[in-house]
Amino acid sequence: MASEVEDVSPTSQVEESDPDALLSPPPDARPEPGLNGNPVRWYDADRTESYTRIAPFQEWHDTSVEFFYRPITLTALGFGLAALSYVAMTQDVLEEGRDKRRVGAYAAVVSFLMFSMIQFRDGPFIRPHPAFWRVILGINLLYELALVFLLFQDLNSARRMMTLLDPSLNRPLPEKSYAENCELTPQNIWNAIDIFCLAHALGWFGKAMILRDYWFCWILSIAFEFAEYSLQHQLANFAECWWDHWILDVLVCNWLGTYLGMKTCQYLEVKPYEWRGLRQTRGLRSKARRVLSQFSPHDWTAFKWEGTTSFLHYLIVVLLLAVFLAAELNPFYLKSLLWMEPDHPIVILRLAGVFLCALPAVRELYQYINNPRKAKRMGQHVWLLLATILTELLVITKWSKGQFTEPLPLYVRWAWMIGGILLVLYPAIRFGMPSVRNYVRKQQKRKGKRKGKKAE
Secondary structure, eight states, X not given: OHHHXXXXXXXXXXXXXXXXXXXXXXXXXXXXXXXXXXXXXXXGOOTTSGGGGOOOOOOSOOGGGGGGGSOOHHHHHHHHHHHHHHXXXXXXXXXXXXXXXXXXXXXXXXXXXXXHHHHSOOOSOXXXXXXXXXXXXXXXXXXXXXXXXXXXXXXXXXXXXXXXXXTTOSOOOOOOOBOSOOOOOHHHHHHHOSHHHHHHHHHHHHHHHHHOOHHHHHHHHHHHHHHHHHHTTTOGGGOBOXXXXXXXXXXXXXXXXXXXXXXXXXXXXXXXXOOOOTTTOOSHHHHHHHHHHTTSOSOOOOOOOOTTSOHHHHHHHHHHHHHHHHHHHHHHHHHHHTTXXXXXXXXXXXXXXXXXXXXXXXXXXXXXXXXXXXXXXXXXXXXXXXXXXXXXXXHHHHHTTTTOOSOOOXXXXXXXXXXXXXXXXXXXXXXXXXXXXXHHHHHHHHXXXXXXXXXX
């Protein structure tokens, strides 16, 4: 035993407080992109080969923008207080005696986001800077706190409060239906094409960037159309022609956005990531390219949800599908209850905010499921985004009382009942029956061993 202890050099990198480090393998070398170190063009890549599944590596130290990675908390505090004192205590920005409540609210929001940028934990992304994603987390938290406040208000009070953000609100809006002329003619299809078709395509491009899985996007796209069928008795704008549902939405807009998004994911998956500092880059064009590359991903992880491999993966996929459907349906109900147009800035900001929050959230969830040894607990982004979507559901449930008086159609109830039975029946057959068979076999083996011992 003494000789084994002496074999450990006193200058080794193993710390005394970590006895398991003696048994851990040496750290892997930094992976080389492409095939044998040679970059592979994304459209020539064979995704069955191992070079498309290189484990992403995190940046050790970004010497190219070293100043922005130094702790400057006191400097930021000094600049923040100076800006607050100048705006609040002088008359250059706003004269004394005028209403400063709006400016004070904005200043409180900016102060909170500044604290978030400096003091919150880092997320899974480091581009363009970890502080950017800390600010996104702070915005999500502010939105969640606003939802908690609105949860304690009645619908009329909430509508009046929204006039503080936009005085043109709190006015009833006419209900619009898209199922008036449903003949399949080129003229009707052309009349149905509007700016929302582009919004559909952009939205599904973003969902493909978030989920990074063709099958998941297709299932979500079809499930959303069924959800519109189920809820069109409550929201008139869910009533669409059949070709609007399945041709314009699913086969054109959703498919186009998903296809472009997945092609972008495939490009980022096999792209060689080589980061050089500005000091090591020569030429103005190369330096400008390096600055622009700061706003691209540092590395890329392809998602393989594998919902049929185990019951846990199946459950996570079904729950994630339900959360995504809720996140898609919530803004339709909120804008209807609060009397907002679909193109209102608040609606657009909500959609853009959820997209930015979902990027790191789904990445954290994927790591939490597939790498539980490294991810000891659920990430802060996914936890807060889940709380936000569920809080939106609570607000909608409370405000919907007395607003949607038409009962749920009988065929919709039967459809959801059959869908729920299938969701429960599949894992019972796929995972439950093999488990029962294995259990019965183990019990039979144990009984056989006991009988053999008694016979001896």
